[in-house]
Amino acid sequence: MVLILQIFSTSFCSNVSSSVSPTCQLQKQFLVNGIHKTGDVVLGGLFEVHFFSVLPELSFTSEPQEPICHGFNVLGFRQFQTMAFTIDEINRNSNLLPNVTLGYSIYDNCVTVGVGFRAALSMASGQGDQFLFDNNCIGPPPVLGIVGDSSSTHCIAISAVLGLYRVPMVSYFATCSCLSDRQQFPSFFRTIPSDAFQVRAMLQILKRFGWTWVGLLISDDDYGLHAARSLQSDLAQSGGGCLAYLEVLPWSNDTAELRRIVNVMKKSTARVVIGFTHESQMINVVKQNVTGLQWIASEAWTAATGLQTPNLMPYLGGTLGIAIRRGEIPELRDFLLRIRPDSDPNNHYNNNIVRQFWEYTFQCRFSPPPAGWLDTGGALCTGQEDLENVATTFLDMSDLRPEYNVYKAVYALAYALDDMLQCVPGRGPFSGHSCASLQKLQPWQLLYYLEKINFTTAFGDQVSFDVNGDALPIYDVMNWRWLPDGSTKVQTVGVVKKSASTGEELTLDEDRIFWNFDSKQPPRSVCSENCPTGTRIARRKGEPVCCFDCIPCSEGKFSNETDSMQCISCPEDFWSSPQRDHCIPKRIEFLSYHEPLGICLTTASLLGTLICTIVLGVFIYHRTTPIVRANNSELSFLLLLSLKLCFLCSLLFIGRPRRWTCQLRHAAFGISFVLCVSCILVKTMVVLAVFKASKPGGGASLKWFGAVQQRGTVLVLTSIQAAICTAWLVSSSPAPHKNTQYHSDILVYECAIGSTVGFAVLLGYIGLLAILSFLLAFLARKLPDNFNEAKLITFSMLIFCAVWVAFIPAYINSPGKYADAVEVFAILASSFGLLVALFGQKCYIILLKPERNTKKVVMGRGSSKYNT
Numbered sequence: 001m002v003l004i005l006q007i008f009s010t011s012f013c014s015n016v017s018s019s020v021s022p023t024c025q026l027q028k029q030f031l032v033n034g035i036h037k038t039g040d041v042v043l044g045g046l047f048e049v050h051f052f053s054v055l056p057e058l059s060f061t062s063e064p065q066e067p068i069c070h071g072f073n074v075l076g077f078r079q080f081q082t083m084a085f086t087i088d089e090i091n092r093n094s095n096l097l098p099n100v101t102l103g104y105s106i107y108d109n110c111v112t113v114g115v116g117f118r119a120a121l122s123m124a125s126g127q128g129d130q131f132l133f134d135n136n137c138i139g140p141p142p143v144l145g146i147v148g149d150s151s152s153t154h155c156i157a158i159s160a161v162l163g164l165y166r167v168p169m170v171s172y173f174a175t176c177s178c179l180s181d182r183q184q185f186p187s188f189f190r191t192i193p194s195d196a197f198q199v200r201a202m203l204q205i206l207k208r209f210g211w212t213w214v215g216l217l218i219s220d221d222d223y224g225l226h227a228a229r230s231l232q233s234d235l236a237q238s239g240g241g242c243l244a245y246l247e248v249l250p251w252s253n254d255t256a257e258l259r260r261i262v263n264v265m266k267k268s269t270a271r272v273v274i275g276f277t278h279e280s281q282m283i284n285v286v287k288q289n290v291t292g293l294q295w296i297a298s299e300a301w302t303a304a305t306g307l308q309t310p311n312l313m314p315y316l317g318g319t320l321g322i323a324i325r326r327g328e329i330p331e332l333r334d335f336l337l338r339i340r341p342d343s344d345p346n347n348h349y350n351n352n353i354v355r356q357f358w359e360y361t362f363q364c365r366f367s368p369p370p371a372g373w374l375d376t377g378g379a380l381c382t383g384q385e386d387l388e389n390v391a392t393t394f395l396d397m398s399d400l401r402p403e404y405n406v407y408k409a410v411y412a413l414a415y416a417l418d419d420m421l422q423c424v425p426g427r428g429p430f431s432g433h434s435c436a437s438l439q440k441l442q443p444w445q446l447l448y449y450l451e452k453i454n455f456t457t458a459f460g461d462q463v464s465f466d467v468n469g470d471a472l473p474i475y476d477v478m479n480w481r482w483l484p485d486g487s488t489k490v491q492t493v494g495v496v497k498k499s500a501s502t503g504e505e506l507t508l509d510e511d512r513i514f515w516n517f518d519s520k521q522p523p524r525s526v527c528s529e530n531c532p533t534g535t536r537i538a539r540r541k542g543e544p545v546c547c548f549d550c551i552p553c554s555e556g557k558f559s560n561e562t563d564s565m566q567c568i569s570c571p572e573d574f575w576s577s578p579q580r581d582h583c584i585p586k587r588i589e590f591l592s593y594h595e596p597l598g599i600c601l602t603t604a605s606l607l608g609t610l611i612c613t614i615v616l617g618v619f620i621y622h623r624t625t626p627i628v629r630a631n632n633s634e635l636s637f638l639l640l641l642s643l644k645l646c647f648l649c650s651l652l653f654i655g656r657p658r659r660w661t662c663q664l665r666h667a668a669f670g671i672s673f674v675l676c677v678s679c680i681l682v683k684t685m686v687v688l689a690v691f692k693a694s695k696p697g698g699g700a701s702l703k704w705f706g707a708v709q710q711r712g713t714v715l716v717l718t719s720i721q722a723a724i725c726t727a728w729l730v731s732s733s734p735a736p737h738k739n740t741q742y743h744s745d746i747l748v749y750e751c752a753i754g755s756t757v758g759f760a761v762l763l764g765y766i767g768l769l770a771i772l773s774f775l776l777a778f779l780a781r782k783l784p785d786n787f788n789e790a791k792l793i794t795f796s797m798l799i800f801c802a803v804w805v806a807f808i809p810a811y812i813n814s815p816g817k818y819a820d821a822v823e824v825f826a827i828l829a830s831s832f833g834l835l836v837a838l839f840g841q842k843c844y845i846i847l848l849k850p851e852r853n854t855k856k857v858v859m860g861r862g863s864s865k866y867n868t
Helices: 002-009 074-092 113-125 152-165 195-209 222-238 255-267 279-286 332-337 348-362 402-421 443-450 596-621 626-630 633-653 659-693 699-703 707-731 756-779 790-813 817-848
Strands: 034-037 041-047 050-054 068-072 102-108 145-147 169-171 188-190 213-219 242-249 272-276 294-297 320-324 454-456 462-464 474-482 488-499 503-508 535-539 548-552 574-576 583-585 587-589 735-739 746-752
Touching: 034 074, 034 348, 041 074, 041 113, 041 402, 068 348, 074 102, 074 332, 074 348, 074 402, 102 113, 113 145, 113 152, 145 402, 145 443, 152 169, 152 188, 152 222, 169 402, 188 402, 195 222, 195 272, 195 294, 195 320, 195 474, 195 488, 195 503, 213 222, 213 255, 213 279, 222 242, 222 272, 242 255, 242 279, 255 279, 320 402, 320 488, 402 443, 402 454, 402 462, 596 633, 596 817, 626 633, 626 817, 633 659, 633 707, 633 817, 659 707, 659 735, 659 746, 659 756, 659 790, 659 817, 707 756, 746 817, 756 790, 790 817
Parallel strands: 041 102, 041 145, 145 169, 169 188, 213 242, 213 272, 272 294, 294 320, 587 746
Antiparallel strands: 034 102, 050 068, 320 474, 454 462, 474 488, 488 503, 535 548, 574 583, 735 746
16 A cells, blocks of 8 residues: 555656656556546546456466456446536536536446556546657646545545545445545545435334334445444434344355355344345345345345346335435436447547447447457447437436436536635635635645535535535435336335434335235334333343333333333322223222221111110119119219210221321220220229128228219229320321232221320220229129129120220231221120120110019019019
8 A cells, every 4th residue: 555655646747847757657557448538627537337347367477458347337337428418518507617628537447446446546646548648757637536436345445545635536326334434535525325324214214114123135345334334333222123134145146155145034034124235136135036025225226227127026026225316417318319439539548438338239349349349249330320229228317316416426526616716815715815726726625615515406406515525315215116017117205315404304105105015015024013001021131122022010010102111100099000001099998988897887886876875864764763773873874975985986987087087086995995994893893892881890891982982983094094095196196097008909098006005005904994893893793693783794894805805816917997897896896795784684674674673672672583
């Protein structure tokens, strides 16, 4: 490379002093396929006029021969001639570059890096052998800029060298995103969008149809490798898809390798394949009978006529392709019709490539054959054949795509040159505010203006370059249609472009797209189907991110979008729906008045209250009878009142818990039952005192336990419970609580007791009084029946203690509202036990056996059958 640069840097013959020795001789150049025109400023061009070339054997025993180009490319030749036409059009335009004539020097690169590289060096250095005179090194000035090349690989090699000397190069077909690197390629521009934009355009198509699982075939060159790198990077960043496989197509017809690649494609579940390849490689692939695939074509083969044949359409029909923007070039067809092999008989170079075109088109040969001539075996060419009388794509102006880019590239250089020559001295951009002059133009001066050009073509497209030398990107989206008569048609179905205002935008007419499937609908190409709402994505270990399983959201979580990465927890008062796609309010549970259990307990509570009221009324009504008076009527009335309060306090445990009910329920329960048990305890103590007073010398015992002492004892014992409740409410008051521990989907409204110690002390105090009453009654059980209630009190306390001993484990193990129900049941059961045990027999005698409600019977003086 150093040697090449040294040769290049010393070979600008236009700058060689006239004092150079006339015996200087330049190395022979093998550049025979070209056309040339002199002008004040010369522009160069590189095009693919042949499909391939055969390099001569290098024995180094004789003078190296020029390479032989084979396979004439008619469309490449049309692009070749488009540059010549554009320069002629500019020369006829008095508004652009007035008084300046543009010339051209255009070469065929024969699809070989070496040929194209040598042509570029020759043009840039002014050593084109068509301009050289014998025995001197003085020729015309070098080209000011080069249009080309068509290959990314060629442009990388050529522009890397031209960039060192700031020679502008504007490509019409090189798309590799690597060429946007301004550090490596400072003088490179292009009128075709970068592959980076093409890749993004393809990703937009994939996203439009929901294709997330695709295969990728690439060519083994800079074009394919850089496209693959860009596609993988953009896929990873967007998260919109994955590659099922990536295969590099060989340039040679390697049958074994092609078979392996085809087997990978057939085994894959991906039904969409992107091809960043060339026409010849695609032909090798589709010949392997690859069917049932949706192809996405890069611009390299979207418009390839060699693939658009009836025998290949069963495989390629329905292809969606990214194509270079189609344009219109008025009068180009008339210019092409004027091409003749004898239009310039004195210019061997112009005639050579035109004669090859003529021989290929009319299948004839000139005599004697020119260098590089291909023996067609046909008749002799006269040069007067009519192009309009032969079927050729050369004159088809309906699909000008690369040609339109060539047209824009030439105009870009022309507008930059025009701006440069209109510079006002003293206001120029160069050193000392100077301007460039036509007599001393330098290629690097043109770069400044080329970066700033902005014009609109006659077709209405805006042309400008960004900071990387890329043109404003725009592509057509093409669809390969298979017509019923077996013919093919490639139609435009959309546009993808980028503008400063809207960014990248894809416009697609889906109704016009032909799908080569029985369903006539877009195929489905995913590794895993979308996860519906109510599920989340679970990645499969060791597989691409597009391959996953759908896991239902757990209870209490939901996902309301497809392909959710995680499930969202419902708010505290909500629970996930059965489908797990939204949250619903949790079912609220508490011991309600409207449910059967609540109705039963409420009825029992009210019934107990009613019975207490009736018994109290009976006792008040019969308060003067002996049985009521003998059983301490005042304590009995107070006991009935406390039992009534016990029945009523159970209602506080039913219904939705409120703050006041939570605070009141346990306080009311505790005080009511202490009042009740206190009355029973005092009654027991009274029975013992009365019996002791009935013995000789025992009257003093009754004196010290009179009515005042009885009331005081009940008041003191009840006040202690009231103090316990007050301390509990002040220190850690019970409060409403939403409990989710019992059932995750049920919101249990309950009263949190606040302080477990407070609740335990409250129950413990009741239990203490109950046990004390039970023990005293148990000691007095053998006293004469007529003088005491010991047996009844013992039985009642036995029921009371049994109920509350059973209550504790039942309460602890009952969830939610059933804990309240257990407590209510315990209250009612103990209250009914006390009511029946203590007042059942008395009410029976008062109401049904009034003959036993006499002082004589009560005092034990009556008949023994009435003894109590």
